[in-house]
Amino acid sequence: MRRFFLNLFVPHYTNNYRAKLLHHESLLLVILIFFFGAFTLNYTSKTFPSVLGISSDITVSDLLNLTNQKRTENGLPPLSINQRLSNAASSKARNMFTENYWAHISPGGTTPWSFIRSAGYSYVYAGENLAKGFTNSQDVVNAWMASPSHRKNVLSGNYNNVGFSIQTGNLVGEETVLIVQMFGSSSESQTPPAISLEEEKPVEVKKVAAAIPLQTDQPVQEPEKQASKPAFLTQTKVQNQIKNTPAIKGNLVMGSAKIPPAINSGLLTKNLALIAISSFIFILTMDLILVKRKRIARAVGHNIDHILFFVLMILLISIFTRGVII
Incomplete structure (x- = not known):
């Protein structure tokens, strides 16, 4: 088991001194897994909304x-x-x-x-x-x-x-x-x-x-009422003409009550993406450190560029998955 993880994550003579996950065939497999996972999550949320949903x-x-x-x-x-x-x-x-x-x-x-x-x-x-x-x-x-x-x-x-x-x-x-x-x-x-x-x-x-x-x-x-275009975003006193409206009877109406799903699909998707990206950042960092320390010569590289790209992805995920107000 130890050798398996070394081969997967750490540059070693068994993987030609480049973590197995960074090989082209491994990256292709990861991409296919992500596509299949996205399809599975989408299907599950539609078919079993009580299990997976927002x-x-x-x-x-x-x-x-x-x-x-x-x-x-x-x-x-x-x-x-x-x-x-x-x-x-x-x-x-x-x-x-x-x-x-x-x-x-x-x-x-x-x-x-x-x-x-x-x-x-x-x-x-x-x-x-x-x-x-x-x-x-x-x-x-x-x-x-x-x-x-x-x-x-x-x-x-x-x-x-x-x-x-x-x-x-x-x-x-x-x-x-x-x-x-x-x-x-x-x-x-x-x-x-x-x-x-x-x-x-x-x-x-x-x-x-x-x-x-x-x-x-x-x-x-609410803007001041005018015959022309109203000036929104300005607070002005308004006299509404609706008077003596009968009281509304019954409970507060806000939509149809529903039991929340067991798993939050939004958080699950975000966390899985962050875990995957963080794993690649770790692997690339380890690869960069060990190759420099052992002075291993090889044709492939650009680890720093890849690390910066993945860091940018994390920042974008954090920005676009947070709440929005208007």
């Missing part, structure tokens, strides 16, 4: 508590969760998956305020934060707080209500978790229904196809 440790109660913690630390009153805003957030999340977009405004021009009004929430001020691809609530709130514009929404003194939706679906061919946070302050003619945290559940929805998202780094706040 999952997260994000809950409404955690998002609410962390949001209010940031507000309290900055001398602001806590927000109360509102069922109408949560319904609006849920509708917005479903619409994003259905119409295949990743933006505050739909391709058809539907704004966040349309979802809020449709949910029966009569507002004076309103705002929206979006996030996707995160695995826990703390990282979501930290990302919002690290962005000046999202932070402005979280710490705005104009809001007294908030609603959340946590849903999963397919965006750009990738399973992801989508988080919608909607803020609001109701008009005096409306008494917004509050809900208890006992009614909240993290949720997921059925997979739907998605197109390439429209990227932006800004959250949105």
Whole structure:
């Protein structure tokens, strides 16, 4: 067994002084294994979603508590969760998956305020934060707080209500978790229904196809109503004309509850890729050290170039697999 691993990972006379894994036939085998593994993971996630699929440790109660913690630390009153805003957030999340977009405004021009009004929430001020691809609530709130514009929404003194939706679906061919946070302050003619945290559940929805998202780094706040193009991203007082809306009865609606899969496909894929790349970096480093130490002459080389390439791959994986906010 020891000789097997030496032959596989370490330059030795048994492998012509080049680790067996660095030989062309071994590299071809590794590539084939990766293609087969990717096909197997994709097939398993579609056939057995309860075993392999996207999952997260994000809950409404955690998002609410962390949001209010940031507000309290900055001398602001806590927000109360509102069922109408949560319904609006849920509708917005479903619409994003259905119409295949990743933006505050739909391709058809539907704004966040349309979802809020449709949910029966009569507002004076309103705002929206979006996030996707995160695995826990703390990282979501930290990302919002690290962005000046999202932070402005979280710490705005104009809001007294908030609603959340946590849903999963397919965006750009990738399973992801989508988080919608909607803020609001109701008009005096409306008494917004509050809900208890006992009614909240993290949720997921059925997979739907998605197109390439429209990227932006800004959250949105309700603009002043105008006949011409509205100036988004500017917080302005707005008087909504919906009045005396009947109260919504029932529990908080945020999607269809679903037991999370046993294995998180996103983390599994990322970890396997990082392990494989790290292994090649280790092998190339060992090869470089031993060949120089033993002064072995050979025609192949460029280990430093290969190591730098694999380090770049790790950086790219870390960047493109982390959560995104808009």
